[in-house]
Amino acid sequence: MKYNFAYLDEDTKKEIRRKVLKAIAIPGHQIPFASRVMPLAKGFGTGALQITLSLLKKEDVVKVIDQGRDDSLNPLNIKRLIKKTAPGVELTEDTARATIIQTRHRIPEEKLRKHQILVLQCPFPEPLRWVEKSEAKTRKMHAEMDYSKAYLYIYEQLLRYGEILIGTRYPVMVNNRYLMDSTPIPRWDIPKLNYADCVFLFGAGREKRIYAVPPYTKVEPLEFEDHKFRTEDMSNKRCALCGSENVYLDEIIRDNGEKYYVCSDSNFCEKIRKGIKVERWENVIRS
Amino acid sequence: MGFVAVKVEPEKIEKAERLLKEKVKEVAEEQIKKLTFSVDKVMSEAGLYSEELAAGAIKQSMGDLLEATFLLRAFKNTLRRIDYTEPVDGKEMRVIRRISSAFKDIPGGQILGPSKDYSLRLITFDEPEEVPKEDFKLSYTSKFDGKLPKVREFIKDYLSIKKTKDNGAFCDITKEPVTFPNPPRSAVLQCLSMGEEGALVMLAYSSLRGYGAVHPTILELRQGYLPLIIKHPLTGKKVKVGEVRATECEVIWQENNKLKVGYGLVLGFNERKAIAMATLDLCLQAKDDTPTSDEEFVLYHIDGVDAMGFVEHLKLPHYIFFASIFDRIKKLQEEKKDEI
Numbered sequence: 001m002k003y004n005f006a007y008l009d010e011d012t013k014k015e016i017r018r019k020v021l022k023a024i025a026i027p028g029h030q031i032p033f034a035s036r037v038m039p040l041a042k043g044f045g046t047g048a049l050q051i052t053l054s055l056l057k058k059e060d061v062v063k064v065i066d067q068g069r070d071d072s073l074n075p076l077n078i079k080r081l082i083k084k085t086a087p088g089v090e091l092t093e094d095t096a097r098a099t100i101i102q103t104r105h106r107i108p109e110e111k112l113r114k115h116q117i118l119v120l121q122c123p124f125p126e127p128l129r130w131v132e133k134s135e136a137k138t139r140k141m142h143a144e145m146d147y148s149k150a151y152l153y154i155y156e157q158l159l160r161y162g163e164i165l166i167g168t169r170y171p172v173m174v175n176n177r178y179l180m181d182s183t184p185i186p187r188w189d190i191p192k193l194n195y196a197d198c199v200f201l202f203g204a205g206r207e208k209r210i211y212a213v214p215p216y217t218k219v220e221p222l223e224f225e226d227h228k229f230r231t232e233d234m235s236n237k238r239c240a241l242c243g244s245e246n247v248y249l250d251e252i253i254r255d256n257g258e259k260y261y262v263c264s265d266s267n268f269c270e271k272i273r274k275g276i277k278v279e280r281w282e283n284v285i286r287s
Numbered sequence: 288m289g290f291v292a293v294k295v296e297p298e299k300i301e302k303a304e305r306l307l308k309e310k311v312k313e314v315a316e317e318q319i320k321k322l323t324f325s326v327d328k329v330m331s332e333a334g335l336y337s338e339e340l341a342a343g344a345i346k347q348s349m350g351d352l353l354e355a356t357f358l359l360r361a362f363k364n365t366l367r368r369i370d371y372t373e374p375v376d377g378k379e380m381r382v383i384r385r386i387s388s389a390f391k392d393i394p395g396g397q398i399l400g401p402s403k404d405y406s407l408r409l410i411t412f413d414e415p416e417e418v419p420k421e422d423f424k425l426s427y428t429s430k431f432d433g434k435l436p437k438v439r440e441f442i443k444d445y446l447s448i449k450k451t452k453d454n455g456a457f458c459d460i461t462k463e464p465v466t467f468p469n470p471p472r473s474a475v476l477q478c479l480s481m482g483e484e485g486a487l488v489m490l491a492y493s494s495l496r497g498y499g500a501v502h503p504t505i506l507e508l509r510q511g512y513l514p515l516i517i518k519h520p521l522t523g524k525k526v527k528v529g530e531v532r533a534t535e536c537e538v539i540w541q542e543n544n545k546l547k548v549g550y551g552l553v554l555g556f557n558e559r560k561a562i563a564m565a566t567l568d569l570c571l572q573a574k575d576d577t578p579t580s581d582e583e584f585v586l587y588h589i590d591g592v593d594a595m596g597f598v599e600h601l602k603l604p605h606y607i608f609f610a611s612i613f614d615r616i617k618k619l620q621e622e623k624k625d626e627i
Binding site: 038039040041044067073074076077080081084124126129130133161165167250251252253254255256257262264 | 390391392393394395399404405406407408409441496497498541543544
């Protein structure tokens, strides 16, 4: 017995590629797909992995990250599967070299370009799940573009606490039409979705949904004129390894209880330390 | 002769049992004992820690783990409770695995230990490889000498922890009934800890997915051995009398300007149950109008032995009950005919 190139059979790949095209044609709209059982536990990135594997060609260069890191267990494991079932495909940690980047919870600090596809692992494709638990009802709300409950949700938070409390999975409006769950990326990464050069694909395996943000598409976080969206506060902090400021930092507690910060994006941090020039995203809102 | 409940000789029941027993005659209990996760599930849901008895129960039930739990729990109820151990802090655990999903690095380090989390789920047809001896060694940082601090200690200023009204009073649910509303916290945690794994996982999942308000982060999850300490009956001094395998989990969820903590502790190695328990503990504290915040809904229905018993009782004869309902339906149809 031998596995097909990139694990999935060709019919499955075809279905997923067609659904991806449909998702790109209707930015932010969730497209149902059959979703196969993958050899990873659901919730570990099975949706994004199905997209990644369906798009793979022998000449592709793949990068996999989790929380910004290339070398933690989940990406190593996913790369192990790609290596095993898609021989010939190059694996890299270099953000700029990759043609396909599968990610969990981060968009790299380095600006992504035209030829690149970022595949985001998505636990909850439905942005209205915060306010409505029934799928039948949320589908209708999308069809009617009835997003009043979502605005009310953040408005109530403003009234009660004076702040919007949504940390990650920040809802964004795509192409003035669909409200979209941005996946558990930090708010820091939200502005990168707006008018980007690259393609963003979102795969939710357990929930069986694919959606996309095509290049040069307007993506706006939910906000009010008098209370704007804010990213996490990274001011007055710098990476203890590369010294970078204005990057998304992880807080680390030493054995003696002291705190320090390091870049969450391991490849970015490494490049800065090596003195390699890195192109950053423009148009990034600071907290 | 079919299944006729008019009159049955007692031998019939024995014959039904014999038909099942025959198949597992050759299975050795020693082998079953090595199936740690099955044994631990049964011990945890039965609330009795004995690998030998659990393995025997699994054999006797032909691998039906709920049935094995039932056997073990029934046996437990024939035993006298000799004593209660002293309360033990999870900090005292001899840890073999410990992770935090909230922080990248934690004092004492992330310890992957034995885990299936990152296994490729490919069925292996090959013979298992020899495991190198050094794989069994643990890499603690020497500073902590095997006893790792709890991650919560490092963010305690941000945690919202309320004292319970129980004042340390302890309710043993195997001896006292759980009453509603507001059962004591010790009773809630025992119900959850002895609950059926599948039921806990399903309810926690429903909350994560949107039918509840809680989608927490794992502050710390640890597996290892907890000491059993009792007061010596003569000297009154605390003495360690043994250890049990256990899994402990603390999860956090935002509540206003603080983080609320959910707590899970289960006998044996069962991480998904410990995580589900901690999540449900948070759900129950939330007291909103979601199913998982309804303490009666959750606590009445998660007990596997209760649930299987009542679902399976439907197989008992219900002739009288049914005849009575049937009588009403016949009557209604007759009346309808009369109307026409």
